[in-house]
Amino acid sequence: MKTRIGFVVELQPHVQMWLAPWQGDPGRTCVEDTAVRYKTEAAAKAALTRARKYSPFKDARIYKTR
Numbered sequence: 001m002k003t004r005i006g007f008v009v010e011l012q013p014h015v016q017m018w019l020a021p022w023q024g025d026p027g028r029t030c031v032e033d034t035a036v037r038y039k040t041e042a043a044a045k046a047a048l049t050r051a052r053k054y055s056p057f058k059d060a061r062i063y064k065t066r
Contacts, residue, residue: 004037004065005037005064005065005066006037006038006039006064006065007037007038007039007040007041007043007044007062007063007064007065008032008035008036008037008038008044008062008063008065009035009036009038009044009047009048009051009060009061009062010060010061010062010063011026011028011051011057011060012057012059012060013059013060013061014059015030016030016032017029017030018030018032018034018035018036019035019036019047019048019051020034020035020036021034021036025054025055026047026050026051026054032065037065041062041064044062045062048060048062
């Protein structure tokens with residue numbers, strides 16, 4: 001699979017769960033390749049802030065993919 005560059009939001013690192021582009025509270029995926037790629041870290045932080053309206057995701061992290 002082709003790796004896409006960008007920032008991803010890992011909601012629950014201990015279970016490998018990322019923000020996904022589909023509907024949900026928030027949309028989630030266990031497959032990193034299907035996670036949303038944000039162009040900037042600021043956009044990823046804003047997405048995490050929106051996701052935290054549903055659950056605290058206290059261990060969430062944002063990182064750049066290569």
